[in-house]
Amino acid sequence: GENVEQHPSTLSVQEGDSAVIKCTYSDSASNYFPWYKQELGKGPQLIIDIRSNVGEKKDQRIAVTLNKTAKHFSLHITETQPEDSAVYFCAASQRYGGSQGNLIFGKGTKLSVKP
Amino acid sequence: GAVVSQHPSRVICKSGTSVKIECRSLDFQATTMFWYRQFPKQSLMLMATSNEGSKATYEQGVEKDKFLINHASLTLSTLTVASAHPEDSSFYICSATSPNNYGYTFGSGTRLTVV
Numbered sequence: 001g002e003n004v005e006q007h008p009s010t011l012s013v014q015e016g017d018s019a020v021i022k023c024t025y026s027d028s029a030s031n032y033f034p035w036y037k038q039e040l041g042k043g044p045q046l047i048i049d050i051r052s053n054v055g056e057k058k059d060q061r062i063a064v065t066l067n068k069t070a071k072h073f074s075l076h077i078t079e080t081q082p083e084d085s086a087v088y089f090c091a092a093s094q095r096y097g098g099s100q101g102n103l104i105f106g107k108g109t110k111l112s113v114k115p
Numbered sequence: 116g117a118v119v120s121q122h123p124s125r126v127i128c129k130s131g132t133s134v135k136i137e138c139r140s141l142d143f144q145a146t147t148m149f150w151y152r153q154f155p156k157q158s159l160m161l162m163a164t165s166n167e168g169s170k171a172t173y174e175q176g177v178e179k180d181k182f183l184i185n186h187a188s189l190t191l192s193t194l195t196v197a198s199a200h201p202e203d204s205s206f207y208i209c210s211a212t213s214p215n216n217y218g219y220t221f222g223s224g225t226r227l228t229v230v
Contacts, residue, residue, distance in 0.1 A: 034218060043121070043208050043221040044159070051217075089158060093219075100147065100212040103219055105158045 002027040004092050006106025014114055019080050021109045023090035024072040030092040032100070033066060033073045038087045038108075047088075048075070080113045087111070117143045119211050121222025128199055128229055136194045136225045138209035144189035145211035149219070150182075153206040165192060199229045 003026040013019050025033075031052035036044035050057045050064045050073065057064050061080075066073040077084060087108045094101040118141040128134050138148065147166050151159040163179075165171035165186035173179045181203075183195040192211075196203055209222040 032218070036221075041206075041224070041226065043224040045221075046218065049218060095217070099214070100217075100219065102161055102164060103149065103210065104161075107158045 002030055002092055002102075002104040004090060004104050004106040006090050006109060008109060009107065010110045010112070012112045012114065013080050015080060015082060017080055019075075019077045019084070019111055019113075021075045021088055021090065021111075022072060023074070023092075023106050024070075025092040025104075026071065027092070027094075028068075028071065029094050032093050032095050033064070034091050034103075035062075035064060035075045036089045036091065038089060044089060077111075080111075082113050082115050085111055085113045117211075117213075117216050117220040119145070119209060119220045119222045121209055121225060123225060124223060125226045126228070128227070130200050130229055131198055134196045134199055134227060136196075136207055136209075136227075138192050138194075138211065138222045140190045140211050140213075140220070143211075143213050143216060143220075145192065145213055145220075146189065147212045148184075148186050148192040149210040149212075150184060150192075150194050151208045151210065153208060153224075159208060162194075196227065199227070201229045203227065204229045 006023045034049035037047045038044045061078045063076040090106040091103045093103045120139045150162045162177045163171045163173045171184040186192040208224045210219045
């Protein structure tokens with residue numbers, strides 16, 4: 001089955017700096033790669049996602065890159081702000097036809113942005 | 116956008132009692148529901164997958180007689196923790212998908228504490 005590795009487990013940056021979190025996956029059939037932000041006591045919140053037919057996607061300060069050959073994808077946050085502090089999870093799944101398969105999560109990265 | 120309402124957000128129960136957690140899709144038909152549990156400072160672990168009108172498929176190591184999942188309609192899925200014990204204390208999260216939505220919609224989570 002699919003296995004998702006995520007690094008680093010903790011990341012501390014200064015406000016205004018960039019943060020990068022990297023993930024690798026094992027199943028070449030995976031074709032959907034979302035990133036979630038989770039604050040304490042809350043459910044995961046989708047911040048950006050990418051499908052396997054695209055190499056890069058950007059939404060304001062957040063971007064995701066995907067390298068299908070190497071089976072890795074990364075989250076980039078620029079101009080970090082204290083409110084970006086949270087736990088971030090990468091995930092991978094397969095979409096086939098109209099069905100979405102199981103979502104497999106990485107172990108998470110605790111991001112701390114210092115003012 | 117798609118919304119999944121999860122209730123209750125917090126529940127404290129005595130050991131040996133049963134607890135029911137509900138997830139409702141408010142503006143779409145959730146053909147598939149995933150149930151996760153999350154221990155402190157850990158990632159989300161898939162417990163089971165349910166398709167509307169069918170029996171749930173449980174992940175290895177998850178007791179189906181203890182974690183009862185019902186997905187009788189396209190807008191409601193429930194997880195009942197039967198005869199709960201302190202080791203069942205955890206954060207439980209549901210996630211729904213449908214053929215019309217690309218991706219997963221998560222509930223806000225339920226913090227279960229068994230005393």
